[in-house]
Amino acid sequence: MTQANSDLFTIRRPSVRDRLALGKTLRQKIRRSSLAEFKPTTGRRLAIDILADQSKTRNPDLIPIRHARMRTSPFAFFRGSAALMAQDLSETPSPAIQVQLCGDMHVSNFGFFASSEHRLVFGINDFDETLPGNFDWDLKRLVASAVIASEALGQDAVYAESIVRAIVTSYRKNLDRFSRMHYFDLGRSYIDGDALLAPSIKIAASSRKHLEKLIRKARSNTSVGVLDKFTVLQGNERRIIDKPPLVMHADKTHHGHSVSDLLDHSLRAYRSSLLSDRLEILNRYRLVDCARQVVGIGSVGLACWVMLMEGVNAGDPLILQYKEVRKSVLAPYFKSARYKTQGARVERGQRLIQGAPDLFLGYGKNFTTDFYIRQLRNMKGGISVGEDGIGVKEFPDYARLFGWSLAQAHARTGDPAILAGYCGRTEQLDDAMVRFAFAYAEQNMADYEQFCKAIGSGQLVAATENF
Numbered sequence: 001m002t003q004a005n006s007d008l009f010t011i012r013r014p015s016v017r018d019r020l021a022l023g024k025t026l027r028q029k030i031r032r033s034s035l036a037e038f039k040p041t042t043g044r045r046l047a048i049d050i051l052a053d054q055s056k057t058r059n060p061d062l063i064p065i066r067h068a069r070m071r072t073s074p075f076a077f078f079r080g081s082a083a084l085m086a087q088d089l090s091e092t093p094s095p096a097i098q099v100q101l102c103g104d105m106h107v108s109n110f111g112f113f114a115s116s117e118h119r120l121v122f123g124i125n126d127f128d129e130t131l132p133g134n135f136d137w138d139l140k141r142l143v144a145s146a147v148i149a150s151e152a153l154g155q156d157a158v159y160a161e162s163i164v165r166a167i168v169t170s171y172r173k174n175l176d177r178f179s180r181m182h183y184f185d186l187g188r189s190y191i192d193g194d195a196l197l198a199p200s201i202k203i204a205a206s207s208r209k210h211l212e213k214l215i216r217k218a219r220s221n222t223s224v225g226v227l228d229k230f231t232v233l234q235g236n237e238r239r240i241i242d243k244p245p246l247v248m249h250a251d252k253t254h255h256g257h258s259v260s261d262l263l264d265h266s267l268r269a270y271r272s273s274l275l276s277d278r279l280e281i282l283n284r285y286r287l288v289d290c291a292r293q294v295v296g297i298g299s300v301g302l303a304c305w306v307m308l309m310e311g312v313n314a315g316d317p318l319i320l321q322y323k324e325v326r327k328s329v330l331a332p333y334f335k336s337a338r339y340k341t342q343g344a345r346v347e348r349g350q351r352l353i354q355g356a357p358d359l360f361l362g363y364g365k366n367f368t369t370d371f372y373i374r375q376l377r378n379m380k381g382g383i384s385v386g387e388d389g390i391g392v393k394e395f396p397d398y399a400r401l402f403g404w405s406l407a408q409a410h411a412r413t414g415d416p417a418i419l420a421g422y423c424g425r426t427e428q429l430d431d432a433m434v435r436f437a438f439a440y441a442e443q444n445m446a447d448y449e450q451f452c453k454a455i456g457s458g459q460l461v462a463a464t465e466n467f
Contacts, residue, residue: 016179016417023421026095032428034093035136036435040443041091047084047447048454054083057326058301059254065245066300067462071455075148075385077448079106080297082129083329084447085141088440090333094134095422099414100352102406103129103330104298105138106145107390110402112218112381115356120218121190123354123405125382128299128325130349133334135410135419142406143167143437146399148444149385153392157438163399164437168430170403172423178411179420186411187355191404207397210390218381223317226377230319231289231308238317240291240308246467249291253303255368262366263290263305266322269364270373273347278359285309285318294467299323303369306376320360321376324369341365343372353409 014022055063070080078085082104102109102124111125143164150160178186193215195201197208231238242248250259267287271279289308294300303324310317325342339345343363350357363372383389383398390398410419423429454460 019415019417020179020421023097023418024424026097026418026422027424030093030095032422032424033432035140035429036432036439037092038088038436038439038443040088045084045087047081047451048460050081050083050087051451051460055301059303060301061254062245062294062301064461064463065294065467066297067455067460068464068466069297069300071452071462072466073152074445074448075145075152076297077451078145078148078444079104079108080300081444081447082141082298085144085440086137086329086333088443089137089140092140092436094136097135097414097418097422098132099135099138099410099419100349100412101129101131101133101135101138101330102127102349102353102409103131103133103138103328105141105406107142107149107398107402108145108382108384110398110405111383112214113354113358114380115190115354116359117356118359119190119192119356120215121192121354121356122196122401123191124409125380126296127346127350127353128323129328129330130346130353131328131330131334132336132413133330135414137330138406138410139168139171139433140436140440142402143433144440144444146402147437147441150395151441152386153395155392159392160438160441161434163395164434165427165430166396166399167403167406168433169427170400171407172403172420172425172429174404174407175411175416175420175423176425178407179417181411181416186416189408190355191401191408196401203397204393206391207394210394214381214383221377221380223319223375223377224315226319227315227317230377231317237288238308238310240289240306242291246294247291247306249289253368257368259290259305262368263287263307263322266364266366266371266373267307269366270362270371273344273362273364274360278362282318282360285311285316293321295323302326303371318360319376320373322371322373324371326370342370346372352413355412 070077104126109124109126112120112122113125115121146163146167147160150163196211230241232241253259253262274282287307288310291306293304293306295304305322307320307322308317309320325346327342341363347361347363350361358374361374455462
């Protein structure tokens with residue numbers, strides 16, 4: 001151990017009070033009120049140009065599905081345009097308080113998942129764009145999505161503002177609480193089912209009922225629980241059910257490579273990223289079937305494969321998901337440590353933010369792409385706004401949960417006391433986020449309308465069905 005490394009564990013660390021004070025001094029460089037600022041620059045790239053660039057290296061057969069999904073609403077468009085907002089955020093005032101960013105933060109990027117101890121917890125659940133960066137980028141994207149989602153629910157500006165304030169107030173208050181928590185306790189704290197339904201949370205009866213339903217659904221959403229819905233028995237072996245064009249068997253990738261060769265190479269690379277105890281379990285399974293899958297909005301066009309694994313014992317399935325991953329949309333704006341692969345970036349970010357992620361989370365690199373692998377069905381349950389998801393009555397309660405979850409993620413991966421010192425206990429940050437959120441929602445609508453016109457003119461191609 002070098003002297004420098006030895007000193008790291010012997011030098012006295014700043015106290016909570018000192019770090020809170022440091023956070024407050026950072027307001028002098030970047031005022032909290034300045035975070036409200038948003039004005040498109042003269043040289044701003046158009047959304048359709050950014051989307052066209054992304055499409056050049058994706059599966060061309062799937063791009064029309066991506067465009068069709070983005071066309072369904074301004075909120076769907078927002079979800080698929082993380083690269084566009086990253087460009088816009090790079091031109092706004094931002095305090096240099098770094099955390100591990102989600103990178104694609106929005107109100108539908110929360111849900112339930114099982115920790116490595118098989119504990120059902122609530123939190124952020126998509127990390128393809130994760131990267132270290134300034135904390136306000138996540139917060140700004142989250143509050144902008146809240147306004148856009150509120151409008152999708154048919155609500156007025158007063159309602160939308162209340163949702164934004166619920167998020168930011170919860171974020172600030174929980175950061176203040178986390179700033180005084182022991183580091184070990186913070187690292188092992190989770191928002192589990194008991195915490196969500198505790199009387200102290202004070203949620204409405206409709207929200208409690210909705211949460212209980214989601215928890216029950218997530219607990220049943222395991223490889224065994226969905227086996228009959230996801231697969232069919234052919235002869236003596238299970239096969240994944242085709243649901244064109246979203247789930248389909250294929251012999252070749254769109255690059256022309258053999259799918260069996262690609263996944264064999266990928267699984268070998270993936271194995272080396274697993275801890276020995278995980279590897280020991282994985283080695284007891286064999287690959288019996290695989291199929292291409294189309295998921296999400298922003299990821300459509302990137303390679304995604306579902307792998308059905310089977311243990312020696314009958315009725316012992318393991319469903320893994322392979323996802324291609326590119327550089328984060330944040331990469332042009334934040335200098336970051338080099339990663340072995342982009343999959344390693346996602347794996348590291350997810351571990352830092354979630355604390356105890358999927359047992360089989362790992363990564364690798366094959367002869368075409370960087371990728372990561374995780375369980376497809378691991379007590380997972382996503383959250384959506386509208387339709388059968390969060391309604392007008394439940395949204396305020398969920399907004400507080402979103403702020404709590406984001407604060408936990410940032411406190412784990414940054415300095416919670418510096419963050420709390422900067423954010424403060426008054427509503428100055430809340431006021432700034434309200435103004436920013438409405439300004440960006442207006443810009444998103446303009447971009448969405450331009451996007452729809454490009455589809456109407458044939459400049460962009462969209463599928464005729466909304467898959």
